[in-house]
Amino acid sequence: MVRRLLLLVVLAFGAVALGACGGGKSSTPPCPPKADTRAAVNGAVTVCGFDIRFDVKTITTTAGTLTVTFINKGDIQHTFTVEKTDLDLVVGGGSSKTGSVALQKGTYIFKCTVSGHEAAGMKGTIEVS
Numbered sequence: 001m002v003r004r005l006l007l008l009v010v011l012a013f014g015a016v017a018l019g020a021c022g023g024g025k026s027s028t029p030p031c032p033p034k035a036d037t038r039a040a041v042n043g044a045v046t047v048c049g050f051d052i053r054f055d056v057k058t059i060t061t062t063a064g065t066l067t068v069t070f071i072n073k074g075d076i077q078h079t080f081t082v083e084k085t086d087l088d089l090v091v092g093g094g095s096s097k098t099g100s101v102a103l104q105k106g107t108y109i110f111k112c113t114v115s116g117h118e119a120a121g122m123k124g125t126i127e128v129s
Contacts, residue, residue: 028071028072028073028094028095028096029046029069029071029096031046031048031055031071031073032046032048032055034055034056035055035056036056036057036058037056037057037058037059037060038056038058038059038060039059039060039061040059040060040061040062040066043061043062043064043065043066043067044066044067044068044069045059045061045066045067045068045069046068046069046070046071047059047068047069047070047071047080047110048070048071048072048073049070049071049072049073049074049078049080049091049112049122050073050074051074051075051076052074052117052120052121052122053120053121053122054080054110054112054122054123054124056124057124057125058124058125058126058127059110059124059125059126059127060126060127060128060129061103061126061127061128061129062128062129063103063104063105063128063129064102064103065100065101065102065103066100066101066102066103066126066128067098067099067100068080068082068087068089068098068099068100068101069096069097069098070089070091070096070097070098070099071091071096072091072092072093072094072095072096073094074093075093075094076093076114077090077091077092077093077114078091078112078114078117078122079091079111079112079113079114080110080112081110081111081112081113082101082103082108082109082110082126083108083109083110083111084108085101085102085103085108086101087099087100087101088113103126103128104128105128105129106128107125107126107127107128108125108126108128109123109124109125109126110123110124110125110126111123111124
């Protein structure tokens with residue numbers, strides 16, 4: 001009886017320990033709620049990519065430096081690339097990366113440059129006021 005109880009306790013602790021180790025994707029930061037439009041806060045925005053989609057279509061911000069954290073929740077590599085700038089975050093599955101870009105007033109296109117992803121809809125706009 002004591003051996004069974006001891007075995008159950010050991011198994012329970014083992015299950016908790018294994019659960020704490022976690023898998024690959026749980027190590028990335030959490031994503032904000034999906035939205036058609038997301039406003040940058042204090043010059044920063046977080047965008048999540050999944051297999052062939054971003055979680056936002058339009059980002060709004062003011063002119064100046066925009067810091068983007070791109071979290072790839074998918075299994076394959078994606079990019080967060082802003083056209084006509086040098087911001088090109090290349091992120092493997094289950095990883096994240098942060099970069100900054102100076103933006104002037106106007107509209108910019110962001111997209112995933114992996115072959116076929118932009119055509120599948122992995123793109124959006126940044127509206128800078």
